[in-house]
Amino acid sequence: MAVAVTPSGKDKLLRNMRFYVGAYDLSGDTRVFGDMENAFDPADITGVSEAVFNFLSAGERLVGIRGYQALINDAANKSHARLKDAPNTEVLSVLFGGGGAPAIGDPAYLLSAIQMQDDRGLDGNVNVLSADFIPYAIDYSAYANNPIGHVLHPATSLTATTTTAGVDDAAQSTKGGVGNIHITVSDAGTWAFKIQDSANDADWADLVAFTVDGTAVTSEQVVIAGTVERYLRIVATRTSGIVTPVVTFARAY
Amino acid sequence: MAAKDKIERGFRLYWDDSGGNAQDLSGDLVPGSVGGGGLVFDEADMTGVSESVKNFLAGHADSTVTARFHMNDTTTTGASTVLNAMDGATGTLTLQWGSAGAAPTTGDLEWEGEYVQIRNEIALDGNKFVHEVTWKPTGSAGHAWGTV
Numbered sequence: 001m002a003v004a005v006t007p008s009g010k011d012k013l014l015r016n017m018r019f020y021v022g023a024y025d026l027s028g029d030t031r032v033f034g035d036m037e038n039a040f041d042p043a044d045i046t047g048v049s050e051a052v053f054n055f056l057s058a059g060e061r062l063v064g065i066r067g068y069q070a071l072i073n074d075a076a077n078k079s080h081a082r083l084k085d086a087p088n089t090e091v092l093s094v095l096f097g098g099g100g101a102p103a104i105g106d107p108a109y110l111l112s113a114i115q116m117q118d119d120r121g122l123d124g125n126v127n128v129l130s131a132d133f134i135p136y137a138i139d140y141s142a143y144a145n146n147p148i149g150h151v152l153h154p155a156t157s158l159t160a161t162t163t164t165a166g167v168d169d170a171a172q173s174t175k176g177g178v179g180n181i182h183i184t185v186s187d188a189g190t191w192a193f194k195i196q197d198s199a200n201d202a203d204w205a206d207l208v209a210f211t212v213d214g215t216a217v218t219s220e221q222v223v224i225a226g227t228v229e230r231y232l233r234i235v236a237t238r239t240s241g242i243v244t245p246v247v248t249f250a251r252a253y
Numbered sequence: 254m255a256a257k258d259k260i261e262r263g264f265r266l267y268w269d270d271s272g273g274n275a276q277d278l279s280g281d282l283v284p285g286s287v288g289g290g291g292l293v294f295d296e297a298d299m300t301g302v303s304e305s306v307k308n309f310l311a312g313h314a315d316s317t318v319t320a321r322f323h324m325n326d327t328t329t330t331g332a333s334t335v336l337n338a339m340d341g342a343t344g345t346l347t348l349q350w351g352s353a354g355a356a357p358t359t360g361d362l363e364w365e366g367e368y369v370q371i372r373n374e375i376a377l378d379g380n381k382f383v384h385e386v387t388w389k390p391t392g393s394a395g396h397a398w399g400t401v
Contacts, residue, residue: 007334010281010325014380032377035385039372040341042389052292052314052396055389057341057369096324096382107326107333109375148337148375168328170338171271253340 004166004201004231005105008098012107016097018155020182020246021082022090023217025155026070029079031128034067036094036109038147063147064134065092065111072120072127083129086118089136091219093180093248095151102154105167108248109147110180112139112221141223142252143176149250152195152234155184158245161238166201166231169251176225177251181210183217189241190215195222195249197229204233214243256352259362261285263351266320268370268388269344270335281322281332283383289318290348290364292396315389316366316396318346322384324375336384339370343391349401357401366396 018027041058070079082088094109095102102108113133120129135144150167179195191214196204207228212220228251236245266282267275295312325331346368349357357363372387390396 007326007328007331009327009331010323012324012326012382014377014382017382034376036375038340038374039387042369042371046313047393050313050393052316052390054391054393055369055371056343056391057371059341061340098326105326107324107337146337146340148333148373170328170334253338253342 004168011099012096018095022219029070029073088115106151143223144178153247175252179249182219182246185244190239192237198231201231258353259350262354265349267347271338283321286321318388324382361401367392
């Protein structure tokens with residue numbers, strides 16, 4: 001019987017964070033984030049005769065990455081090349097490594113984003129670029145209502161068909177979710193990538209397949225409707241070549 | 254024993270998980286980050302033009318609570334695990350003040366009520382990531398001070 005990964009606990013340091021924009025790891029250029037938003041407007045339901053204001057969630061979630069700042073790096077596929085053409089649209093994943101580089105099961109923040117700015121400026125004596133990333137309307141999905149999920153596969157090179165250990169999300173959910181894949185390294189070989197789920201970490205079924213095939217660096221977000229079982233893992237099936245896929249998943253609640 | 258000894262070391266915060274079980278998040282609570290407990294009233298300005306001093310009555314009260322938590326994905330009890338499953342959901346929030354730095358015991362101060370988790374954002378706090386959380390009161394029943 002498979003054993004799901006054990007969460008690493010209270011150890012999420014900035015230096016172990018990784019930030020993927022499309023097919024590219026911009027962690028080495030990243031200086032700071034303002035906020036990774038996840039909030040609801042409060043709906044004030046206070047009646048005149050009630051003594052205390054009282055609220056419910058208005059139901060519309062505010063999601064986005066605000067106040068992102070990177071060093072200006074004009075090397076190929078680094079911050080300047082990847083972020084200079086706002087309004088870019090990109091699949092983003094932020095991975096929070098626990099005690100080291102991100103691993104399976106670590107927390108992640110997912111977004112299918114439109115980049116709303118590309119400001120240049122000085123931070124002290126260093127030139128930086130600033131950007132905000134907010135949900136892209138064309139890619140809107142009701143199943144992407146929660147940006148916080150887990151790493152299903154970190155940036156590890158694959159040379160053979162691989163089935164990962166399961167990630168335990170504590171319970172089944174019924175409102176779908178989203179999965180991101182970032183192919184950051186490819187030698188033009190051919191692969192197939194899918195996410196599987198399980199109620200017991202032993203009996204697995206296909207949940208969703210990515211369309212990307214590993215033949216080139218790229219990224220993709222897939223949406224899933226309906227039931228997502230408690231445990232998740234990925235299966236990367238090799239036909240040829242070597243590939244580095246980063247996969248994250250967030251279930252909707 | 255009642256006394257002037259309510260230091261932060263003895264503070265505890267409990268928030269319901271998605272199963273309705275109260276979880277102690279104090280071990281992940283960033284020191285100095287809690288705001289709330291008690292009521293803050295709207296100031297209804299009753300001043301008349303001819304009056305020399307502004308004067309007020311208390312309008313509606315608010316009891317919003319805010320706090321920051323270290324990102325902790327420990328199964329069941331970690332702050333990330335509890336908070337990430339409660340976005341927009343309601344539950345019981347309990348704040349307790351222990352005496353002289355000890356864990357709260359019977360008779361110590363307590364603020365408890367039904368709240369909605371309206372905000373659970375990830376932010377940088379120095380060189381680590383934290384959850385910034387806001388709870389707003391929900392339900393028509395008023396929130397009040399009590400004891401453990």
